[in-house]
Amino acid sequence: xxxxxxxxxxxxxxxxxxxxxxxxxxxxxxxxxxxxxxxxxxxxxxxxxxxxxxxxxxxxxxxxxxxxxxxxxxxxxxxxxxxxxxxxxxxxxxxxxxxxxxxxxxxxxxxxxxxxxxxxxxxxxxxxxxxxxxxxxxxxxxxxxxxxxxxxxxxxxxxxxxxxxxxxxxxxxxxxxxxxxxxxxxxxxxxxxxxxxxxxxxxxxxxxxxxxxxxxxxxxxxx
Ligand SMILES: C[S@@+](CC[C@H](N)C(=O)[O-])C[C@H]1O[C@@H](n2cnc3c(N)ncnc32)[C@H](O)[C@@H]1O
Numbered sequence: 312x313x314x315x316x317x318x319x320x321x322x323x324x325x326x327x328x329x330x331x332x333x334x335x336x337x338x339x340x341x342x343x344x345x346x347x348x349x350x351x352x353x354x355x356x357x358x359x360x361x362x363x364x365x366x367x368x369x370x371x372x373x374x375x376x377x378x379x380x381x382x383x384x385x386x387x388x389x390x391x392x393x394x395x396x397x398x399x400x401x402x403x404x405x406x407x408x409x410x411x412x413x414x415x416x417x418x419x420x421x422x423x424x425x426x427x428x429x430x431x432x433x434x435x436x437x438x439x440x441x442x443x444x445x446x447x448x449x450x451x452x453x454x455x456x457x458x459x460x461x462x463x464x465x466x467x468x469x470x471x472x473x474x475x476x477x478x479x480x481x482x483x484x485x486x487x488x489x490x491x492x493x494x495x496x497x498x499x500x501x502x503x504x505x506x507x508x509x510x511x512x513x514x515x516x517x518x519x520x521x522x523x524x525x526x527x528x529x530x531x532x533x534x
Contacts, residue, residue, distance in 0.1 A: 451485045487513060502516045
């Protein structure tokens with residue numbers, strides 16, 4: 312019996328490594344049943360909403376895209392930071408995540424959040440609509456990151472900010488150099504770097520005067 316234990320441990324570690332490598336090669340979005348992976352006291356301590364909201368430089372009245380919002384860990388604090396006239400668009404590709412968010416919005420009586428079920432890079436976003444775009448623990452889950460970068464560039468108003476936050480230990484963790492490599496080709500320029508290990512944030516600006524990039528022809532203004 313005791314001889315089985317080391318083999319079982321080796322098997323579990325092997326499976327964990329295989330899962331980790333598979334996720335690096337072919338990322339899939341975090342399943343809704345695993346939200347405890349990013350909604351827990353440890354993540355709260357290093358990348359809580361207060362810190363990330365501060366790094367975004369929000370002001371009342373801003374239009375903000377919470378891209379890959381999940382169940383809304385950050386969406387509700389963002390919504391409060393831009394009240395009374397600002398609005399959050401909460402985008403996620405998974406319906407079940409957005410359903411969790413809807414329940415939370417109702418419970419908290421938040422009315423300035425618009426929900427958008429869509430994949431990043433698929434052309435669902437309006438152009439030049441946002442003052443801030445937030446990508447917290449999301450970029451590594453997106454398969455076509457360059458298409459996402461182009462879409463987010465087009466969705467930001469000129470001169471406004473894309474903020475990317477990553478946490479070490481996430482199987483989808485992107486190093487700062489990889490994030491720059493993936494989003495700068497869209498035309499962004501790095502303007503701020505906060506934090507380091509285990510959580511960092513890079514803020515990129517869409518320059519005021521460069522030409523906009525083309526997203527898919529279906530890209531439309533909504534609302
Ligand atoms: C790790 S969760 C982070 C949630 C939230 N940003 C936070 O910090 O609490 C990543 C979220 O990104 C979403 N996501 C992953 N790939 C996506 C894509 N291509 N388009 C839109 N959402 C995506 C997932 O469904 C998931 O809800």
